[in-house]
Amino acid sequence: MREAGRIVARVHAELAQAIRPGVTTAELDALAESVIRKHGAIPSFKGYHGFPASICASINEELVHGIPSPERVLKEGDIISIDVGVIYKGYQGDSAWTYPVGEITPKARRLLDVTREALFVGIQQVRAGNRLVAYSRAVQQYVESRGFYVVRMYTGHGIGREMHEPPEVLNYVNPAHPDSRRRFLVGMTVALEPMVQVGTWDTETLSDGWTVVSKDGSLSAHFEHTVAVTPDGPQILTVDED
Ligand code: MG
Ligand code: MG
Secondary structure, three states: OHHHHHHHHHHHHHHHHHOOOOOEHHHHHHHHHHHHHHOOOEEOOOOHHHOOOOEEEEEOOEEEOOOOOOOOEOOOOOEEEEEEEEEEOOEEEEEEEEEEOOOOOHHHHHHHHHHHHHHHHHHOOOOOOOEHHHHHHHHHHHHHOOOOEEOOOOOEEEOOOOOOEEEEEOOOOOOOOOOOOOEOOOOOEEEEOOEEEOOOOOEEEOOOOOOEEEOOOOOEEEOEEEEEEEOOEEEEOOOOOO
16 A cells, blocks of 8 residues: 555656646546556546546536546646545555646635645544544544635545545544544554535535536635554555655
């Protein structure tokens, strides 16, 4: 999983270099797939429940699951969330990042900063013995105290040989959820992925059956890392370092 995570991080590093006004999301998808395959890995999203591409590319009010297209051209001031998943030697890595396209508004900058920071604040709770809800509470409090909204409909997840494994790791506190009282244990690997919106926590899915947008059309952001619970605390796997 460490190797799979490293490949995911390298894909993101290449995408970060390529994102600029005038680039299409289909071009970013082709770049990502070439980097994934160059490393001997497989894009886990391609064909997953019929998804047609190697990355999800979601622009502005689009939150997740945007389908790359030659018709979607990035422009100055956009934000774009890119989710990357790979399988390497049978193991999965999964990481998402929201990128600015050129100069973005202060509000958009703030959304990106708060969502990324919420992920890292949450990861600090990923310690053996802590309940999953400790992560959920940390993320929700961080985001809501800064005036943004945590999406309810989608959650983080266990990850290993499959992309989505139990438990579900919520980004908000829901005591009724059966996984909330579960504890992080040494050896667990989880994909943690706060999704944050400017104007509402609610979402809807477009008629393409994939693209999820904020219900009110406000900006959406998504940051995700795959993390292992170790005796020494959380270890982020989707980074390109030792
Ligand atoms: Mg993902
Ligand atoms: Mg995920």
